[in-house]
Amino acid sequence: MSSAATLEEPPRPVRFGIMGCASIARKLARAMLLVAPTADVAAVASRSGDKARLFAADNGLPAGTRLYGSYEALLDDPDIDAIYLPLPTSLHLKWATAAAARGKHLLLEKPAALCAADLDLILAACESSGVQFMDCTMWMHHPRTAKMRQLVAHQGTIGDVRVINSIVSFPSDEDFFQNNIRIKPDLDALGALGDLGWYCIRAMLWAVDYELPKNVIALRHPVKNQAGVLLACGASLYWDDGKVATFHCSYLTNLTMDMTVVGTNGTIHVTDLLIPYDEKYGPFSLDSKTDVNELATGWVPHPSKHVVTTDLPQEALMVQEFCRLVQNIREPGGKPEGKWPAISRKTQIVVDAVKTSIDNGCESVDVAS
Amino acid sequence: MSSAATLEEPPRPVRFGIMGCASIARKLARAMLLVAPTADVAAVASRSGDKARLFAADNGLPAGTRLYGSYEALLDDPDIDAIYLPLPTSLHLKWATAAAARGKHLLLEKPAALCAADLDLILAACESSGVQFMDCTMWMHHPRTAKMRQLVAHQGTIGDVRVINSIVSFPSDEDFFQNNIRIKPDLDALGALGDLGWYCIRAMLWAVDYELPKNVIALRHPVKNQAGVLLACGASLYWDDGKVATFHCSYLTNLTMDMTVVGTNGTIHVTDLLIPYDEKYGPFSLDSKTDVNELATGWVPHPSKHVVTTDLPQEALMVQEFCRLVQNIREPGGKPEGKWPAISRKTQIVVDAVKTSIDNGCESVDVAS
Incomplete structure (x- = not known):
């Protein structure tokens, strides 16, 4: 008797774009590398291509990591699933809503926004696009x-x-x-x-x-x-x-x-x-x-x-959990986990x-x- | 060659009267026994002689400990140097000032008084009699x-x-x-x-x-x-x-x-x-x-x-320090230590x-x- 072995494919990696090269982004880049291949640091964007290049080199990112000299260019990349956004808080509203509007899942540095009204706009954009939202309060994980x-x-x-x-x-x-x-x-x-x-x-x-x-x-x-x-x-x-x-x-x-x-x-x-x-x-x-x-x-x-x-350090566990939620959404009938936006709010x-x-x-x- | 040895007398013990048999007094009685002979539990007073007797028996006080059925009787004892007073706070003003007026040093449970005005009367009575005041905030010691x-x-x-x-x-x-x-x-x-x-x-x-x-x-x-x-x-x-x-x-x-x-x-x-x-x-x-x-x-x-x-536990160190200050006062020119009443106040x-x-x-x- 022979059994037909079903080889289950591992879940497709969550391809991250890092939007901004703040020093905290170094910790997150390491976290993403630690949970590869579940997470994939696919691209880095900064206001200049040089900064993005330097960041990639300094943090041991893979040779294939795409480097962008503008945040818009990163959002234009169709092969990015999720944005990690460590920009200054005053830029969260603009770029978080832009990322959500392009269908990118959003891992957002804290504080999530300058005020709850701004955060509500971000959360509404995420909900409208059906993307996962999570803020980066690492100790939670x-x-x-x-x-x-x-x-x-x-x-x-x-x-x-x-x-x-x-x-x-x-x-x-x-x-x-x-x-x-x-x-x-x-x-x-x-x-x-x-x-x-x-x-x-x-x-x-x-x-x-x-x-x-x-x-x-x-x-x-x-x-x-x-x-x-x-x-x-x-x-x-x-x-x-x-x-x-x-x-x-x-x-x-x-x-x-x-x-x-x-x-x-x-x-x-x-x-x-x-x-x-x-x-x-x-x-x-x-x-x-x-x-x-x-x-x-x-x-x-x-x-x-x-x-x-x-x-795994807590920030890697956070990335892992975020990836798990994104991968759940890919399943038939999958939806974003509402717990994290509710806690952020x-x-x-x-x-x-x-x-x-x-x-x-x-x-x-x-x-x- | 012979040397004339000067045998220095150990300081005279500080003879305590315990005024009231609150449960905290058990801890203090033990503390006094731990620093004997510097401290001497000379007497215990309660509202009834029976309670005082029971307290002495329960806490292993020496056979010679004098037992009083009233606080007045304790204050009338001329061989008491210091009063340890663990009565309810509302009784502090009456009995602390009475003790000070009889020239007894005062080790007073906390809170020192119901209000600063009451405490000022207690401190004034101590100052006027030249007796040492200390509250029983044990961790200080x-x-x-x-x-x-x-x-x-x-x-x-x-x-x-x-x-x-x-x-x-x-x-x-x-x-x-x-x-x-x-x-x-x-x-x-x-x-x-x-x-x-x-x-x-x-x-x-x-x-x-x-x-x-x-x-x-x-x-x-x-x-x-x-x-x-x-x-x-x-x-x-x-x-x-x-x-x-x-x-x-x-x-x-x-x-x-x-x-x-x-x-x-x-x-x-x-x-x-x-x-x-x-x-x-x-x-x-x-x-x-x-x-x-x-x-x-x-x-x-x-x-x-x-x-x-x-x-020594902290409460014994407190009793020891209190005794040291009382013994200092006995020296020529000796005065109460002002630090403790100031901190209490x-x-x-x-x-x-x-x-x-x-x-x-x-x-x-x-x-x-």
């Missing part, structure tokens, strides 16, 4: 995040989440303050709030399974540069049922990437949320149903230290509310929905 | 705290402290909510703010070397019990130079004892600030001049984990401001000085 999600969802372990704190900062030098696009009013007008506060807000939403807060109040005395772009700020967030969260983000203090989640039954501490200390290990600490001993001279039990290992809505509170003298601002 | 002080004071390590967060909570059961004095309006009207917020506020003041904030704003939606006593609350604190701190304290969430200090050059994380996980070890983590690697796929350097060991002033903000609908409140 680390298996540590999935592990912590299980713990937070388990009533006996964490219970009801009541208090969240997140602090995200990185120190900046004179060159950053003079030249970095992330604090230029015409390029990244949200400054630290869009760049770093995005992570804090995502962390807080993540911890409550994306239930939007009812209102936010910015911390007083946000710090701005001379152009009025935020260098440091924070806020408190309030939910209907009494949950409260606070965050602070800053370009003015030492590298810090904290998320602390306190529930009725347990507490989670992470101190390298955005970028694990080492890309292969994701540590966090868990206290659950902790008490003090009889004379209150020690804890019972001590916190447990967890380390979630991963062979909620994050942007809260960023908007914090910005409005800052602009209104740190008054309470209701969160739109 | 752990060698870990001294080690972290060095790091915070070292400009190159932490730099300017800019952001502080502290979360302190412990979970409570039905018995606590029904019966515990810490949430009875006539006994401990400050509730979680006085009990746990005291630690948060002390931590934040400690981190900035006791510079008072300019103003505070309570977090919205503090939780109170039916009697109006705070079960959970928080605030943001603001300093003139832009430093900002946030805290949250609660009886409604899992055991949590966090202090995070973020400076321009470094970050300190402690997660067992009030009560070390194990009384012999004080862990904390330090990041200093941290950066990410070239592709931002890891940290350089990784945080350093520190553990400060101690043979600043803590109480900030507690007052947060309470006022809560009472005023979470408006901004200037911190008195």
Whole structure:
């Protein structure tokens, strides 16, 4: 008896075009190479062909990578399935909608947009073209995040989440303050709030399974540069049922990437949320149903230290997940996964509310929905 | 050749009277026994002689410990040098001033008083009698705290402290909510703010070397019990130079004892600030001049984990330090150490401001000085 072997073809690679040679794009190019052949760095575009060439050479891209001296040329390439877009935030609306209109799936750097209204236009363009949207909040794709999600969802372990704190900062030098696009009013007008506060807000939403807060109040005395772009700020967030969260983000203090989640039954501490200390290990600490001993001279039990290992770094897992969703769409009846645009939109809505509170003298601002 | 040996007498013990048999007094009785003969548990007073007897038996106090069925009787004992006072906060003013008026040194449980005005009367009574005052914020006396002080004071390590967060909570059961004095309006009207917020506020003041904030704003939606006593609350604190701190304290969430200090050059994380996980070890983590690697796929350097060991638990070190100060006063020209009452007063002033903000609908409140 012979069996007719059906040789299943591997899924067709997702052919990426990298639109813009920002330094973060180097990390993503590496991530795409790590998940080849699922992902294929098919093309790179910059405002000049020389920059694209340099980027390809510096990042070990394959010889066949097509190099474009304009973003339009990249979008004209019919053999590009998806655009990775790390351009300054003020350019997201134009180029993200243009990419979606050409039927390109969209992997968009954070902050997704300057405001929720802009993001809605981008998301509408993606929906209209049936392309996948995902923002590049890389830590979401680390298996540590999935592990912590299980713990937070388990009533006996964490219970009801009541208090969240997140602090995200990185120190900046004179060159950053003079030249970095992330604090230029015409390029990244949200400054630290869009760049770093995005992570804090995502962390807080993540911890409550994306239930939007009812209102936010910015911390007083946000710090701005001379152009009025935020260098440091924070806020408190309030939910209907009494949950409260606070965050602070800053370009003015030492590298810090904290998320602390306190529930009725347990507490989670992470101190390298955005970028694990080492890309292969994701540590966090868990206290659950902790008490003090009889004379209150020690804890019972001590916190447990967890380390979630991963062979692929979180940004490669992100690319892999994005490719999986794109490949799903290719199947008969396949549709974009709506979870990622929904999470991006909620994050942007809260960023908007914090910005409005800052602009209104740190008054309470209701969160739109 | 013979030498005339001068046999230096050991300092005369500090003879403590324990005024009230609260459960925290058990921890302090043990601490006093641990630093014998410097400290001597000379007497215990309760509202009934039976309770005092039971306390002495349960805690292994020496057979000669004098047992009193009233606080007055304890104060009448001329052979008592110092009073340890763990009574409910509403009784602090009466009994602390009475003890000071009888010339007894005062080791006072926290919160020191219901308000700064009360504390000022207590401190004035101590000053007038020339007795030592110290509140029982035990973690101040752990060698870990001294080690972290060095790091915070070292400009190159932490730099300017800019952001502080502290979360302190412990979970409570039905018995606590029904019966515990810490949430009875006539006994401990400050509730979680006085009990746990005291630690948060002390931590934040400690981190900035006791510079008072300019103003505070309570977090919205503090939780109170039916009697109006705070079960959970928080605030943001603001300093003139832009430093900002946030805290949250609660009886409604899992055991949590966090202090995070973020400076321009470094970050300190402690997660067992009030009560070390194990009384012999004080862990904390330090990041200093941290950066990410070239592709931002890891940290350089990784945080350093520190553990400060101690043979004596922090509460015994506190008693030891208190005894040292009392013994100093016995020396010719000896005077009380003013540092401890000053720190207590600043803590109480900030507690007052947060309470006022809560009472005023979470408006901004200037911190008195």
